[in-house]
Amino acid sequence: MAGSSTDPTQQLNDYIRTMHDQGILDDKFDQLLALRREQNPRFINELISMFTNDAEACIAEITNALSLTEVDFSTIITKLHQLKGSTSGIGGHRMYQACCEFRVAAADGDKDRCDELFLRVKEEFNTLKQCFDSISEMRRNIISNGTRRRRRRPL
Amino acid sequence: MSGNGASSSSLNMISGEDVVNNNFSALVVDDSPLLRLLHDIHLKKYGLKVQVAENGKVAVDLFHLGASFDLVLMDKEMPVMNGVEATKELRAMGVTSMIVGVTSKDGPGEQQAFMEAGLDYCFEKPLTPEIISFLLEELNKHHNKD
Numbered sequence: 001m002a003g004s005s006t007d008p009t010q011q012l013n014d015y016i017r018t019m020h021d022q023g024i025l026d027d028k029f030d031q032l033l034a035l036r037r038e039q040n041p042r043f044i045n046e047l048i049s050m051f052t053n054d055a056e057a058c059i060a061e062i063t064n065a066l067s068l069t070e071v072d073f074s075t076i077i078t079k080l081h082q083l084k085g086s087t088s089g090i091g092g093h094r095m096y097q098a099c100c101e102f103r104v105a106a107a108d109g110d111k112d113r114c115d116e117l118f119l120r121v122k123e124e125f126n127t128l129k130q131c132f133d134s135i136s137e138m139r140r141n142i143i144s145n146g147t148r149r150r151r152r153r154p155l
Numbered sequence: 156m157s158g159n160g161a162s163s164s165s166l167n168m169i170s171g172e173d174v175v176n177n178n179f180s181a182l183v184v185d186d187s188p189l190l191r192l193l194h195d196i197h198l199k200k201y202g203l204k205v206q207v208a209e210n211g212k213v214a215v216d217l218f219h220l221g222a223s224f225d226l227v228l229m230d231k232e233m234p235v236m237n238g239v240e241a242t243k244e245l246r247a248m249g250v251t252s253m254i255v256g257v258t259s260k261d262g263p264g265e266q267q268a269f270m271e272a273g274l275d276y277c278f279e280k281p282l283t284p285e286i287i288s289f290l291l292e293e294l295n296k297h298h299n300k301d
Binding site for chain 2 (some may be wrong): 031035054084085087088100
């Protein structure tokens with residue numbers, strides 16, 4: 001990364017910018033960060049946790065629906081709608097696009113294409129989770145650095 | 156985005172101070188817990204009193220029980236009763252609240268069908284602060300007319 005900084009806040013900003021450049025995150029995530037300042041410090045982590053739990057439940061139900069002898073496309077479409085909504089809300093751009101493509105295949109009743117695109121959705125979900133894990137780690141460093149600096153200040 | 160003449164250039168932001176001092180109430184109707192939470196937080200930030208409902212039937216039942224809201228954010232695709240059906244039912248009941256559809260990136264035909272159910276506006280989800288600000292401006296205008 002050009003011009004990398006040792007300042008933890010700058011590192012976090014640079015990382016988020018990289019995630020934007022790669023299309024992993026979009027501006028909806030930035031809007032959540034802006035909300036965070038007015039909410040409790042754990043707000044973003046709670047939201048990410050809610051998204052992850054929601055997404056994992058949807059993925060499990062889609063896996064089940066796809067594995068049936070008579071594929072349950074109706075359930076797949078319903079769960080995809082939910083997954084699309086929460087992914088869009090959290091700012092997971094590439095995962096959202098993967099869900100949209102999968103939805104088209106499900107609406108067409110194309111099992112082979114569904115299998116292929118579901119794999120992509122799961123890959124993008126894993127990428128997004130790793131991204132959120134990195135952001136959480138960086139934010140923890142920022143908070144602990146801030147705490148150490150406050151402790152060093154003379155009374 | 157579609158609505159009664161609404162366009163991106165007409166989304167004038169009003170100041171935070173103007174919008175916090177309001178007595179408006181809102182109902183967020185969405186089957187996604189995350190989107191219900193996000194819209195709840197966004198709307199409360201602008202001073203609205205917010206309730207949530209997980210599908211169209213819950214929303215319609217609230218109105219049947221005598222609840223009233225200045226603003227309804229209505230998701231389109233929901234189990235039990237979707238946004239199109241719920242909006243039609245609310246308008247048939249005589250509900251005059253501002254009903255704003257929130258949808259995924261649907262084709263223009265699908266948004267049009269949702270608008271024809273009785274929406275005042277339809278936007279892509281999740282709503283941004285700019286759009287919420289615009290909706291409050293519209294609520295203020297209607298409130299001042301009454």
